[in-house]
Amino acid sequence: MSYQLETQLAQTGNRKDPATGAVSLPIHLSTAYIHPGIGQSTGYDYSRTANPTRTALEEALALLERGDSGFAFSSGMAAVHAVLQLFKSGDELIVSEDLYGGSYRLFHQLEERTGLNFKYVDTTLPNSVEKALTTNSKAIFIESPTNPLMKETDIEAIAHIAKSHNILLIVDNTFYTPILQQPITLGADIVIHSATKYLGGHNDVLAGAVITKGQALAEQLTTIQNSIGAVPSPLDCWLLVRSLKTLGLRVERQQSNAQALAAFLQAHPAIDSVLYPGQGGMLSFRLQREEWVPLFLERLELIAFAESLGGVESFITYPTTQTHADIPVAERERVGICARLLRFSVGIEHVQDLQNELQSILDGLVGEDS
The missing domain is CATH 3.90.1150.10 (Aspartate Aminotransferase, domain 1)
Structure with a gap:
């Protein structure tokens, strides 16, 4: 049965422990898991790779943003950095010219050290975005609304441009949350959150989130998340699950x-x-x-x-x-x-x-x- 978003939020993390029927999602602190035998796994081997409490959170994030897969990270900037691992030296990203200073700082550092290129454009003007594209452009990265000038971008229009050029559209949805905006339903390929903010909502947890569309991106982000290891603790995951309910x-x-x-x-x-x-x-x-x-x-x-x-x-x-x-x-x-x-x-x-x-x-x- 399909439920409204508010119902899905209230039920986040529920019915994840059939052995006890616990209403509140259990916090799985274990970092290691017993293998039944060689080549056999319960689905959990090492907590950096997967953790039951984090799995519940990631499934909820994907559901709320109408994506196919969700990935939790230790901070919003860790989430942004993980997404940028999809690109290589010489690749170019078209970026909102008004954006969070921490993202600007990271982009500048990567530009100097890795050869990634970032071109800053007023993404509220689709024509400007189109004109900025080159053969090296691999993605468009937008905040909507922007931080701190609160400019909204027409995500559907930018998604159309991205699709016509066979490049990715990445949307930072931290300010609006899936309550007010679901970029994947508007054509985005990747959604990013500083989950410290509205998703956490109580100024007591540091976390980030990435939600992807399609199997290929999910497989790439799975490898990146496991390799980098910048994942939130089980307690932080539980705090986010608790917060999503309200x-x-x-x-x-x-x-x-x-x-x-x-x-x-x-x-x-x-x-x-x-x-x-x-x-x-x-x-x-x-x-x-x-x-x-x-x-x-x-x-x-x-x-x-x-x-x-x-x-x-x-x-x-x-x-x-x-x-x-x-x-x-x-x-x-x-x-x-x-x-x-x-x-x-x-x-x-x-x-x-x-x-x-x-x-x-x-x-x-x-x-x-x-």
Whole structure:
């Protein structure tokens, strides 16, 4: 029987221990497994290669993203790095010009050391993507929405371009999660998550995820995952399974809060601009004055001034010195990541409490300047 996504989430990891009927998924801490005989296996030999708790998580990830296979990694960047192992020296990837600073840092390092080439393009413009392609192009890598400027890309349009050129489409779906967007159903070949963020949702687990379409990619990622060994612990896998059960509820509340706060910020005189795609729990905004940024951040009490995102607690991040500090200043400013920009991960707190804090701080900044 086919179930709705919310039902699948609530049932994540259930009925995985028929011997006891345990409702909560068991945590299999064993790193080694007994072989019945030569050439015989229970399906588990060594925990780096496969672990029952991780298997339950990976099956859930594939199901939620409507992919064929799921792979769990020790962090989002480990997941990105694993996907890049699909390519060789001289290969070129077309990449969103506005993207997470950690991805930019990794791309730059690999470009210097391995001969991979990365071409940065405004992927919200399909024609620009098409024009950027060369005979060396092997994949298109996009964030949608982008981090931190919240630009959405037409995934179906980019997928059409990728298919027509026989190259891969890779989508980082961290911000929207499978609740709001399922890129594989739109034509993507690979989906990546920093599972630390919304999938984990509680700021207590570091993990990454890759979901693939088709047997060939699944076989390649299986080999890469086993070879690299950057897998999450059984406890981290269990924490993610637990968190997935409430993903739909969390995203619904975070989104409703973000929509209300985006409207509030847009109307406040201390705010120059609000960047919000209309859905999801992430938004960015620019203050009218750069000198207000440290004052604003120092006066936060309920909202945390911290890196990361997607948790039940609200976070505000300063990309200039935190998530995007490794991107050269000229490049940051060219795409719009200026020193007045703040990124807001809206949590599940009561929206009025969040708005009251923002209003108090912003009103104070305007009042002091008058």
